[in-house]
Amino acid sequence: MCGFVGAVWKAGRAPIDRSLFEQTTQQLAHRGPDSSGFFFGEPASPDGSHCWLGHRRLSIIDLETGQQPITNEAGNLQLVCNGEIYNYQSLRQDLLSRGHQFRTASDSEVILHLYEEHGPDCLQQLIGMFSVAIWDQSRSSIFLARDRLGQKPLFYANLSDRLLFASELKGLLPFHNGPRELNPHAIDLYLRYQYVPHTTCIYQDVHQLPPAHYALIDDSEVQVQRYWSAPYRQQVTATPEFKRQTQEELRERLTDAVKIRLRSDVPLGSFLSGGLDSTLITGLMAQELDQPIKTFSIGFGTPEFDESSFAQLAAKSLGTEHHQRTVTPQIEALLPQLAWHYDQPFGDSSAIPTWYLSEETRGSVTVALTGDGGDEVFGGYDRYRAMLLATWADRFPSPLKKILSAKLWQRMPGSIQYRSTARRLKRFLSEMNSSPVDQYFRWISIFRDEQLAGLYSTEFQHQLPSEDPSDFLTDNMQDASDRDLVSQIMASDLQTYLPGDILTKVDLASMAHGLECRSPFLDHRVVELAAQLPREWKLNRKSGKKFLKETFCDLIPNEICERPKMGFGVPLDHWFRNELRTLAEDILLSDRMENRGMFGKEGVERMLREHQANTHDHAARIWSLLMLELWQRTWIDTPQTLPQPITL
Incomplete structure (x- = not known):
């Protein structure tokens, strides 16, 4: 397992500082604590491109000779990879029979020779988890790819004067000229899904390569292509x-x-x-x-x-x-x-x-x-079984659904604890007048529309696009339409x-x-x-x-x-009423957070007050706001080129 950083820019353009590039690669040492390697490629012609690759290695396979970057026999291809290819031994034997020469015994080198043989179609033969970058000097192009399920991350920025790519965002930022501009749409999606979807990125002008996609990038264009999807439409015979x-x-x-x-x-x-x-x-x-x-x-x-x-x-x-x-x-x-x-x-x-x-x-x-x-x-999540119930309840006559979803039932006594049966039942009934898909989106949303409306500032609301935030969910339902x-x-x-x-x-x-x-x-x-x-x-x-x-x-x-599903959680609701109460209030009600212009202080105060009074469980929402603010203090507020963790 590893991490890498890469940069490509045309001859004559503003160069990247070599010392800073090496320091940035070292910032990913946690991903690869065992060794580092670099490739500093110079232009092959006056109108060619520089390509620099930095790699940090966690040695798993071939401890002695598996260092990266790795080149091919001709020296025109350079590879860096983060991940593991589990079927590399059989692939290697086939490639050897075709005349390919290997310099290492590593699994990563197999990808390089497969790419020589098959181009982007090489991905179809790989069993594994990976993000990979291959520099083709003869074509001045970069091939980026990510595994089918998205186990390994990959970010890139195709700017006017340079192409940047890395295993983690921190590997791009030192070379991204200009201020770190936040993407309001990404923030809105984060507050709903509790993560930034791969259709966007927290920064403007930066992209996440989606799972099961590759990108071919050269001087003229960026081609992003999906290469795999799960065959949901090929349902087997139920006998x-x-x-x-x-x-x-x-x-x-x-x-x-x-x-x-x-x-x-x-x-x-x-x-x-x-x-x-x-x-x-x-x-x-x-x-x-x-x-x-x-x-x-x-x-x-x-x-x-x-x-x-x-x-x-x-x-x-x-x-x-x-x-x-x-x-x-x-x-x-x-x-x-x-x-x-x-x-x-x-x-x-x-x-x-x-x-x-x-x-x-x-x-x-x-x-x-x-x-x-x-x-x-x-199909292990409780919410899938709740969706079965929702599709059944969707057949009820509209008057009955209105009665069952009435606010009266929400005032009935019951536990507010996140995992309680009473809380889940109330939440289910409250959504009965919505379509099953809308119900599901509201179930998984950390903040709902009405909650964000009472939280966002007017200025921030005006920055948001008109896109429906549920599109990320529904667009990805099409494989099983x-x-x-x-x-x-x-x-x-x-x-x-x-x-x-x-x-x-x-x-x-x-x-x-x-x-x-x-x-x-x-x-x-x-x-x-x-x-x-x-x-x-x-x-x-x-x-x-x-x-x-x-x-x-x-x-x-x-x-x-036979045991019920438990999940992997922590007692946030208790912490925010006790050990973390003061910390949360000091950060979320600070002038520093208010001055960012995203949230109205009154809405944040109301949420904290309701949580302390035990009338609502806002723990997940408080945590999401807290992590957003601490993230901004770490990555936006610091003047450092290579920020470090802050001190609370």
Whole structure:
């Protein structure tokens, strides 16, 4: 696992400072603590281009000779890569038979020779997670690509005088001339989705390359092309015999996905929360290895957020060497680190336990397998079952829906706790008069339209485009447009929530500690099979991930198989009424925040007051605003070329 920085500019244009380029590459040392490498390419002709590549390496495969950048036999191509190619050995043998010569034993060099052989079509042959950049000196062009599910990030800026690209945004900023201009639309989307979608970027003139896309960039144009999509429209025949055959196929594919992710020249283990997905992945690992697996989990003192007992149960059942740590988060010390490592505002508070879990795991191993992707691929979220109920309730006559969604029911007594049944029921009933898609968008939104209307300043509202913020959700439902609504939602989550939230969270938290995370559920062969399954095989109104449970019931203790989904969270609601109350008020009600002109102070005060009075649970909203403000203090307010974490 690694990080890279790149810059291309025409001969005669303003040069980039070499010392600053090297310093910027070193700023990504957390992604690659083992070594660094550089390529400083000069123009091949008077009208040619400079290309500089910087790379930081976390050594996983080929510890001795796998340094980057890597060049081909002719010396006209240069590659930097962040990621792992799991089927590199078979690809390498085929390329050798075609006459290609290898200088290393690394998986990354395979991509370079595949590109020589097939151009952009080489991506179709790769099984892995990656972001990659290839400089073609003969054409003065850059090829950028990102893996199918978006496990590895990639940002670029095609400016008037230079092209910049990097694994993290902080790798672009020192060379982006002019002020760091914020994108109001990205801020609005962040406050709804709790992450900045890949259709935009927090900065003007900077882009995120979407998952399953590549970009070819030369002097004349930028061509961005999608190269893969999950085959949701190819639904399999829902017969008992075919179901049995498909379960056998899934078992083969997921087992192989785990097996090829065990290739490593450094110590390896797994995350084990005690949930279905991590338990299953660890169980499949145990079948492939002849020694106990090192497994890792963390616990909290708050029972409703502590899965420790289930993690211990899974570890005992699978015979793992389990490492468990009970965490008392030092939030005031952690907040500046999160604001620095998460280059864009990031509002998912489960970044906190992910951070501590990555820190604990890196103390023993360098690679960890995870259960990420199981919920999106096999239908594990409670909200999918709520959507089933919503589609059923949508058939009610309009007068009945109006009665059930009336504000009267919202005044009935009930817990305001985020995970309480009463709160979920109230939220469900409040949306019954909306279409199921509108309901879903409001369910997943951190802030809703009416809440933002009472929060935004008039000036900021005028800066927002007329685009519907739900378009990001609905546009990504089109891959499954001929399927049922729940399948459409799952197809959208696979392309939106999974890469934008879950995978961003895991990548940046794990890379902050030099830990590589591998996700077998996100092997595209597994995803392609799951996409074709009928919805009723995956979930009904009572249970999710049915197909997964039935296929692997022998590997999962019954107590884990039947337990409700818990999630990976922290007691934010309690913290903002106690330990973090003063900190939140000092930052969110500061003149510094008010003077940015985004939010009216009255709206922020009202939200904090309602949370303190226990009449509303605004914890996720307070956290999102807090992370936005701390992010701006880190990346916008500082005059430094290479900002560092701030001090609270």
